[in-house]
Amino acid sequence: MTGASILLVEDEFDVMNGNRIALELEGYRVLAADTLAKGRELVEREHPDLIVLDILLPDGNGLAYCQELRGKSGVRILFLSALNTKEDAIAGLRMGGDDYIAKPYLMDELLIRIETLLRRGKLIGTAEAPLRIGALEISSVPRMVRLNGQNLQFTPTELILLETLLRKRDQYIPTRELYERVWGMEAIDTRPIKQHIRNMRSKLGDNAPVAIESIQGKGYRIIKK
Numbered sequence: 734m735t736g737a738s739i740l741l742v743e744d745e746f747d748v749m750n751g752n753r754i755a756l757e758l759e760g761y762r763v764l765a766a767d768t769l770a771k772g773r774e775l776v777e778r779e780h781p782d783l784i785v786l787d788i789l790l791p792d793g794n795g796l797a798y799c800q801e802l803r804g805k806s807g808v809r810i811l812f813l814s815a816l817n818t819k820e821d822a823i824a825g826l827r828m829g830g831d832d833y834i835a836k837p838y839l840m841d842e843l844l845i846r847i848e849t850l851l852r853r854g855k856l857i858g859t860a861e862a863p864l865r866i867g868a869l870e871i872s873s874v875p876r877m878v879r880l881n882g883q884n885l886q887f888t889p890t891e892l893i894l895l896e897t898l899l900r901k902r903d904q905y906i907p908t909r910e911l912y913e914r915v916w917g918m919e920a921i922d923t924r925p926i927k928q929h930i931r932n933m934r935s936k937l938g939d940n941a942p943v944a945i946e947s948i949q950g951k952g953y954r955i956i957k958k
Contacts (some may be wrong), residue, residue: 737851738762740781742772743813744791748836752785755840756847769793781808783850785843788814788825796828803829807877809850809889813843826928831890832916833925849917850889864899866957867942871896880941890915891933894926898945898955907952926953 739756743749744767756763764779766772769790776784788795799810812825812833825833832846864871870879871892878885878892887895897914898906908927912920930953934945947953 737782740764740784742766743787783809785811800828831888905951905954
């Protein structure tokens with residue numbers, strides 16, 4: 734989605750420069766910071782549409798900053814890190830990240846992930862009637878989830894997961910199919926789905942009019958309580 738602004742928070746110059754050039758060629762407005770302090774300043778001043786956030790930075794940890802941001806912002810966050818274990822990926826998603834790519838990676842993959850994240854947020858789109866089940870509501874413009882009139886801090890990824898499940902209410906969606914619907918690409922690793930579902934269940938709590946069920950081999954579905 735050209736015209737969107739992307740902040741790169743990365744302390745490796747070659748990685749930063751390569752990503753910046755590739756994104757600018759795609760038509761994005763790119764901001765760059767090689768420390769967490771500079772990144773924080775740019776977020777406050779420029780309000781980017783998406784942050785590509787390294788985890789290990791000279792002056793702080795990207796995971797902690799993501800958690801800090803999630804208390805006040807729904808900006809899309811894509812973690813980019815040399816850390817490449819299951820625990821690291823899950824930690825990034827648990828802190829509120831929308832997606833995670835481990836170094837080294839293909840530039841085409843990074844570009845596709847970024848495009849998909851921006852498309853999820855519907856930066857450009859028409860208003861649609863809110864999707865409602867009882868006291869739970871998803872509005873299209875602005876994109877948000879409300880429960881009993883209160884806004885819930887859903888990330889863009891969690892929001893589209895919830896919307897996808899609600900539109901197929903009572904029907905199981907296989908995990909790989911759900912991944913492909915949300916990420917817009919063939920499933921590479923379905924672990925992010927599981928962590929996002931955990932986050933969603935926690936945010937919905939016990940008072941939501943729906944529950945997210947899962948059965949191994951069948952996938953996930955939403956049912957009305």
